[in-house]
Amino acid sequence: MYKLYFAPGSAAMAPHAMLEEIGAPFELIKVDTKAGDQHSADYLKLNPHARVPTLVYDGDRVMYESTAICLFLADRHPNIPFMPKSDSKDRGLFLQWMAYLTNTLQESCMHWWHSEKFVDGDSEQAAVKCKAEQRTAEMFRFLDEQLAKSGPYLCGSTFYVCDYYAVMLARWTRAMVTPAHTTPNVNKLIRAVMQRPGYARMLKAEGIEQPV
Ligand SMILES: N[C@@H](CCC(=O)N[C@@H](CS)C(=O)NCC(=O)O)C(=O)O
The missing domain is CATH 1.20.1050.10 (Glutathione S-transferase Yfyf (Class Pi); Chain A, domain 2)
Structure with a gap:
């Protein structure tokens, strides 16, 4: 089970689209960035930069940075070729x-x-x-x-x-x-x-x- 902290239209869009396609269970948790919820004490424990997206995986593991999350998910779910293999010409x-x-x-x-x-x-x-x-x-x-x-x-x-x-x-x-x-x-x-x-x-x- 993944948890993706997101705000609509934010840098979470790409990893969110991947999760929708991968098929593994995930929970979407909306962070109201307009209301400043990214600065709440609880959220800052996950992402000290007060940004979205943040991904929680394997229970209590946490990562942020949209590109890193995309690469991480692509590695973990090679059933969908989101990224060319290491020996591919691409x-x-x-x-x-x-x-x-x-x-x-x-x-x-x-x-x-x-x-x-x-x-x-x-x-x-x-x-x-x-x-x-x-x-x-x-x-x-x-x-x-x-x-x-x-x-x-x-x-x-x-x-x-x-x-x-x-x-x-x-x-x-x-x-x-x-x-x-x-x-x-x-x-x-x-x-x-x-x-x-x-x-x-x-x-x-x-x-x-x-x-x-
Ligand atoms: N380099 C980060 C940037 C993340 C980022 O700036 N997210 C924006 C939304 S697109 C955000 O959380 N803004 C809230 C704020 O700046 O207070 C990434 O790609 O994940």
Whole structure:
């Protein structure tokens, strides 16, 4: 039995979609981040950074960081090929995308969503947000070109969990000037990923929609 602490539309989307697909029993525990529940004493014992997602597994084992949870679940449930095997030709590219998505693209989105965490002052925050919006759009344009050359998935013809991760981040751009779903090949990727039962069930369970 897994327990996934999540907030709707958060970085929990990708591991949540995996759990929906894996079929192992899991419990979803909603953390009301708008109300500040991530700062409660009980939650901080699980995740001292006051963020979601957090995964509890094997009774009392705890881990956080969305990408790490995705890789962990992919390792544990090889019945669904969420990640290429270590000797697969796709392995290097897959790891590249997981790292790029989490530490570059996700971070750029975070600057847009939470400019107040990076600088003080209204005009400074507006400047950070403006730059983050440009950088995020550039990165999605780059991904779009990659997909045009060697899609429909990030590693070519095979879906892996990096595609869940990219589509989760695409949703985070929905209120930006150039949302990711308006680039044609990212749009195709979103549509393909939404056909997967896990992603569709995750959207429903979280009560959110994915713009296409
Ligand atoms: N690097 C972390 C980032 C997690 C993160 O920032 N989660 C956001 C929601 S997407 C959160 O919990 N925000 C609450 C807050 O900042 O107070 C991960 O990928 O798991």
